[in-house]
Amino acid sequence: MEVLGIDVGATGIKGSIVDLSTGTLIGEKVKMKTPSPATPDSITSSIKQMIDVLQWTDKPVGIGFPSIVKEGVCWSASNIDTEFIGFPIQDHLEKVLNTKVKVVNDADAAGIAEMTFGKGKTLSDKLVIFITLGTGIGSAIFYKGVLVPNSELGHLFYKKSVFEKYASNSARELKGLGWKSWAKELNVYLQHLNHLFSPDVILIGGGVSKQFDKYKPYLNVECMVETAQLLNDAGIIGSAMSLRS
Numbered sequence: 001m002e003v004l005g006i007d008v009g010a011t012g013i014k015g016s017i018v019d020l021s022t023g024t025l026i027g028e029k030v031k032m033k034t035p036s037p038a039t040p041d042s043i044t045s046s047i048k049q050m051i052d053v054l055q056w057t058d059k060p061v062g063i064g065f066p067s068i069v070k071e072g073v074c075w076s077a078s079n080i081d082t083e084f085i086g087f088p089i090q091d092h093l094e095k096v097l098n099t100k101v102k103v104v105n106d107a108d109a110a111g112i113a114e115m116t117f118g119k120g121k122t123l124s125d126k127l128v129i130f131i132t133l134g135t136g137i138g139s140a141i142f143y144k145g146v147l148v149p150n151s152e153l154g155h156l157f158y159k160k161s162v163f164e165k166y167a168s169n170s171a172r173e174l175k176g177l178g179w180k181s182w183a184k185e186l187n188v189y190l191q192h193l194n195h196l197f198s199p200d201v202i203l204i205g206g207g208v209s210k211q212f213d214k215y216k217p218y219l220n221v222e223c224m225v226e227t228a229q230l231l232n233d234a235g236i237i238g239s240a241m242s243l244r245s
Helices: 040-053 089-097 106-117 169-175 179-197 207-218 231-244
Strands: 002-008 012-019 024-033 061-065 101-105 127-133 137-143 146-148 201-205 224-227
Touching (some): 002 106, 002 231, 012 040, 024 040, 024 231, 040 089, 061 089, 061 106, 061 231, 089 101, 101 106, 106 127, 106 137, 106 146, 106 201, 106 231, 169 179, 169 207, 179 201, 179 207, 201 207
Parallel strands (some): 061 101, 127 201, 201 224
Antiparallel strands (some): 012 024
């Protein structure tokens, strides 16, 4: 079965057709910048544009979205416009696109893909925390293969704000930190997760997972920390997979 998966991020939107039997992308991967301001109207316009480019009109679409999503409604908006809080995004997109749409938390989508087609395949009996390091920090918790949805562990309080303001990839870029300096903040965050949840494994995904070898030597966490296998495609794959449920 082939489904279009769209991964909406704070700075970029990615989409591709996905083969759900193998968890692989089919054909081109389309990328575009997330509009600013990222309002319901502007995000809807970008999604419609991507569907047109990929020639997927009137077909089901799975979407990963940077928000707590419950029954198709957004309940947070840390890196998108606050108009999304309380917004029924799933019903809205189904009406606009005239097709079946499934909207889920973006990190949950990426985590499901990694647990199904990535390193998580061998960790189904473990407690796994999957995190994405990008503009913010997304998270997905799995216990014996079962997802605990909408965890948003990047929003745990730290210093004067929350951890994603210090340990995300955007924080590294904004402050001009080298890998060693940034890894110190990331290590504090990972140790905090370890102390709170005692996971067997923490998997690191997102764009900066490609650079894992550059900061891995500076991490000293009391549980296993590994890079995710699907890297930055996990969100697209997991978004498409959401239509299974």
